[in-house]
Amino acid sequence: MASHETSALARAILDGDRRALARAITIIESTRRDHRSEAGDLLEQLMPHTGKSVRVGISGAPGVGKSTFIEALGNHVIDAGHEPAILTVDPSSAISGGSILGDKTRMETLARREEAYIRPSPAGTTLGGVTRRSRETLLLCEAAGFDIIIVETVGVGQSETKVADMTDMFVLLLQPGSGDQLQGIKRGSMELADLILINKADDDLAELARKSASEYKHALTLLRPRTANWEVEVQTCSARDNVGIGEAWDAVKRHQQALESSGQLDTMRAE
Numbered sequence: 001m002a003s004h005e006t007s008a009l010a011r012a013i014l015d016g017d018r019r020a021l022a023r024a025i026t027i028i029e030s031t032r033r034d035h036r037s038e039a040g041d042l043l044e045q046l047m048p049h050t051g052k053s054v055r056v057g058i059s060g061a062p063g064v065g066k067s068t069f070i071e072a073l074g075n076h077v078i079d080a081g082h083e084p085a086i087l088t089v090d091p092s093s094a095i096s097g098g099s100i101l102g103d104k105t106r107m108e109t110l111a112r113r114e115e116a117y118i119r120p121s122p123a124g125t126t127l128g129g130v131t132r133r134s135r136e137t138l139l140l141c142e143a144a145g146f147d148i149i150i151v152e153t154v155g156v157g158q159s160e161t162k163v164a165d166m167t168d169m170f171v172l173l174l175q176p177g178s179g180d181q182l183q184g185i186k187r188g189s190m191e192l193a194d195l196i197l198i199n200k201a202d203d204d205l206a207e208l209a210r211k212s213a214s215e216y217k218h219a220l221t222l223l224r225p226r227t228a229n230w231e232v233e234v235q236t237c238s239a240r241d242n243v244g245i246g247e248a249w250d251a252v253k254r255h256q257q258a259l260e261s262s263g264q265l266d267t268m269r270a271e
Contacts, residue, residue: 003041006038006041006042006045007045009023009024009042010042010045010046010143013046013140013143013144014046014049014143014144014145016144016145017144018117018144021117021140021141021144022119024042024140025119025121025133025137025140027039027042028042028043028133028136028137028140029121029133029137039136042140043136043139043140046139046140046143047139049142049143050139050142050143051142051269052142052147053141053142053146053147053148053149054147054148054149054168054169054252054253054256055138055149055151055166055167055168055169056148056149056150056151056167056168056169056170056171056252057150057151057153057160057163057164057166057167057169057170057171058070058150058151058152058153058171058173059152059153059159059160059163059170059171059172059173059189060172060173060174060199061175062154063175064173064174064175064199064200065173065175065199065200065239065240066152066173067088067106067107067152068199068239068240069173069197069199069237069239069245070086070088070107070110070150070152071106071107071108071109071110071239072239072242072245073150073239073245073248073249074086074107074110074113074116074150075109075110075113076242076245076246076249077148077249078113078115078116080249082115082147082148083115083116083117083145083146083147083148084115084116084117084146084147084148084149084150085116085117085118085119085138085141085144085146085148085149085150086107086110086116086117086118086119086150086152087119087121087134087137087138087141087149087150087151087152088118088119088120088121088152117141117144117146119137119141121133121134121137134151134162134163134166135166138151138166149167151163151166151167160188160189160192161188161192164192164226168255168256168259168265168268169194169195169252169255169256170192170193170194170195170226171193171194171195171196171197171248171252172189172190172192172193172195172196172197173197173199174196174197174198174199174212174216175198175199175200176198176200176201176205176208176209176211176212176236177208177212190219190220190223191223191224191226192226193226193232194225194226194227194230194232194233194255195232195233195234195235195248195251195252195255196213196216196220196232196233196234196235197234197235197236197237197244197248198212198213198216198234198235198236198237199236199237199238199239200238200239200240201236201237201238201243201244202238202240202241202243206236206238209236210236212236213234213235213236214234216234217234220232220234227255227258227259227262227264228262228264229258229259229261229262229264230255230258230259233251235247235248235251
């Protein structure tokens with residue numbers, strides 16, 4: 001693609017053209033040599049227009065209800081006047097290399113809202129589900145004007161660290177459980193978390209969720225928070241019943257303010 005075409009694509013993205021954005025992400029994710037240089041040109045043109053969003057990483061073991069939570073959070077921030085982009089990483093189909101779960105089907109109400117942009121990317125051979133190009137995709141979404149970027153990881157392996165590195169806030173979703181299960185949580189994930197949410201605090205699990213939350217609060221006193229000026233918070237929520245979602249979003253906003261006032265946000269973005 002000639003550079004004037006790249007410029008036209010960049011302009012279309014800045015105008016918020018969804019199709020241009022999807023096309024650009026495909027180029028970014030491509031391994032073709034001509035696409036690689038084109039991706040470089042594109043990013044160079046768009047970089048000055050990035051960095052203005054709130055970036056939230058969300059992790060948790062399969063089955064913890066990440067999709068339901070992201071859908072509830074996405075709907076909540078849209079109602080508050082935001083435009084979120086959700087980057088989800090599906091375990092790849094080994095044969096076709098395409099996404100097999102299709103998050104759009106997992107987040108039906110959110111997918112129907114025009115303010116939201118959902119982009120499932122196949123994890124390919126990268127362990128745990130951050131694609132090689134997730135960071136670039138995030139930047140493209142910022143350039144397109146999305147002011148909240150949510151990056152979901154499948155919750156295994158090295159992916160948490162990568163997502164924590166490219167987002168402002170790292171949210172760990174856990175299921176209600178007893179203290180024995182506390183042992184089962186990888187210390188690494190706990191050390192990365194800025195906010196721990198015990199999901200599925202509904203029906204007969206509500207009490208167990210509260211108990212789990214106080215156990216995690218206690219466990220956290222042994223760890224150093226990732227962010228200066230910020231005490232890691234532990235909350236309970238029910239994504240299914242839409243309970244505790246507003247409180248979780250309030251925590252994200254408080255964390256963002258802590259980052260901004262300490263000057264840490266600028267440092268993180270520069271890195």
